[in-house]
Amino acid sequence: MATFKFDAGLRGLFLPQLLHIENNIKTLVAYVFSRNHGKTAYTDANNFDYSEDNKEGVNSLIGVFSSTIRNGRETPMIDHYLREHDGKIPLWVLVDILTFGNISFFYRYMKQKDKNDVVREYKIQPDILGRYLKNLDMARNCCAHGERFFNIRFRTRISAPPELAELGVASRQSTAFLLWTG
Numbered sequence: 001m002a003t004f005k006f007d008a009g010l011r012g013l014f015l016p017q018l019l020h021i022e023n024n025i026k027t028l029v030a031y032v033f034s035r036n037h038g039k040t041a042y043t044d045a046n047n048f049d050y051s052e053d054n055k056e057g058v059n060s061l062i063g064v065f066s067s068t069i070r071n072g073r074e075t076p077m078i079d080h081y082l083r084e085h086d087g088k089i090p091l092w093v094l095v096d097i098l099t100f101g102n103i104s105f106f107y108r109y110m111k112q113k114d115k116n117d118v119v120r121e122y123k124i125q126p127d128i129l130g131r132y133l134k135n136l137d138m139a140r141n142c143c144a145h146g147e148r149f150f151n152i153r154f155r156t157r158i159s160a161p162p163e164l165a166e167l168g169v170a171s172r173q174s175t176a177f178l179l180w181t182g
Contacts, residue, residue, distance in 0.1 A: 029110075036113070
């Protein structure tokens with residue numbers, strides 16, 4: 001029972017922070033992509049890294065956008081844009097009802113220039129942010145759905161930055177620490 005209560009308390013501490021990070025990432029990704037391609041350009045596969053390796057993922061992601069909009073008709077903001085703006089829903093509106101996992105995949109399939117524009121805000125490399133997003137999505141879902149959190153095992157490894165190595169923090173020990181810093 002003590003472990004259960006400890007874990008619930010830990011989830012309660014982390015979830016608001018993870019939701020804040022999620023909102024920040026969604027906002028930044030929507031802003032950068034819309035600025036670089038247009039407010040409704042997320043429906044055009046050519047605005048993503050549509051390489052042979054990514055075609056299936058990009059097509060799937062665009063399908064997620066369509067189904068999310070269809071299922072979001074009850075949402076006042078989606079309903080407004082469907083009625084008042086010929087169904088053209090800007091990305092900054094759509095991201096409010098996309099999951100963190102959807103945004104993680106969105107970022108994964110963005111063109112390199114767009115990723116570079118996003119990471120400029122965080123001062124890290126694009127591939128490192130991609131790894132963070134996978135782990136943050138897993139941690140957020142764990143907290144939001146009441147799963148065990150205190151000894152979560154992340155599938156995506158993140159190496160310690162040089163700053164931690166200089167402090168003598170081993171990479172293996174710092175993976176969870178890195179999830180919450182950056």
